[in-house]
Amino acid sequence: MTGMDTVEWLSGHEQSVWRSLLRAQSRIESELDRDLQRESGLSLVEYGILVSLSEADGERMRMRHLADSVIVSKSRLTHQITRLERMGYVRREPCADDRRGYWAVLTAEGGAALAAAARGHVAKVRERVFDRLTPDQVQVLGEVMGALERP
Amino acid sequence: MTGMDTVEWLSGHEQSVWRSLLRAQSRIESELDRDLQRESGLSLVEYGILVSLSEADGERMRMRHLADSVIVSKSRLTHQITRLERMGYVRREPCADDRRGYWAVLTAEGGAALAAAARGHVAKVRERVFDRLTPDQVQVLGEVMGALERP
């Protein structure tokens, strides 16, 4: 009795689930990223940013809100938006009623790039994920991820 | 009829599952990484490398095999092992029967660092993932991730 039993370990089954999860995660992410990159020149994060913007009111979002929405640090978002701005897909606009703030605004080119990327990307997501699962599995996966996504 | 219907889109439910998955993924990973980093100075990838080595025969693995096992590029592994070597947690040994190759070998310090990190990390994994799920959900999650981890 060393005191070790006050720490909860993972059961054998939990451990194997956890490792599968880690492998699945990193495989899915790296494959989708590579394919998206190759076919549209966008990273997964850039794609996510464009999606968020395209769905927002006026196709624009405040930096802070956008950062939360795609789950990256403020600093990383700043750099990322700078790059997207260089590509012509996003532009910054100062925010009228909060002079500290900026809007990141989707440009027409950005919308077009997103549209061009979306089709192939979605096909890959389907192929890589949903085609491998039964409807019941998808159902439970949704419940599980719903529970896990909360902070 | 624009031809768009030849592409399979995601259903509304699939889309929402997919987005939950992405958010859950990035939250889990960034939280665990931050905590691990803070409490033991290891990144999640470094932790994974030490785990793989600790479980391997002779606590050593060839670079290539190790790279596959933790799912990173050869190049990234080279850099990562260089850093772990600087920290004193791993050392490289030339491979006797294949003169192109090297073993990455876990040092005593590396084993100790892993042991020190493991307890807290596992507690976080439990707290962040398994405590939120019912046994049935864990069961299905395992099946699903088993299907998704294959290349």
Place this chain on the structure above:
DNA sequence: GAAGAACAGTTCAAGATTCAACTACATTCC
């Protein structure tokens, strides 16, 4: 047994990410 292909691993340089300052504006509260 030699030529050519494949493989293990590293290197280099470009680009991305991180983290802690930092600036500038907003809010609170006395």
Place this chain on the structure above:
DNA sequence: GGAATGTAGTTGAATCTTGAACTGTTCTTC
């Protein structure tokens, strides 16, 4: 109203990642 505190976003430097090119070894096949 003004000092203190909080928030939005950027900057800079150090670190990390990426991908292609490269070295040296092994495997194949004729």
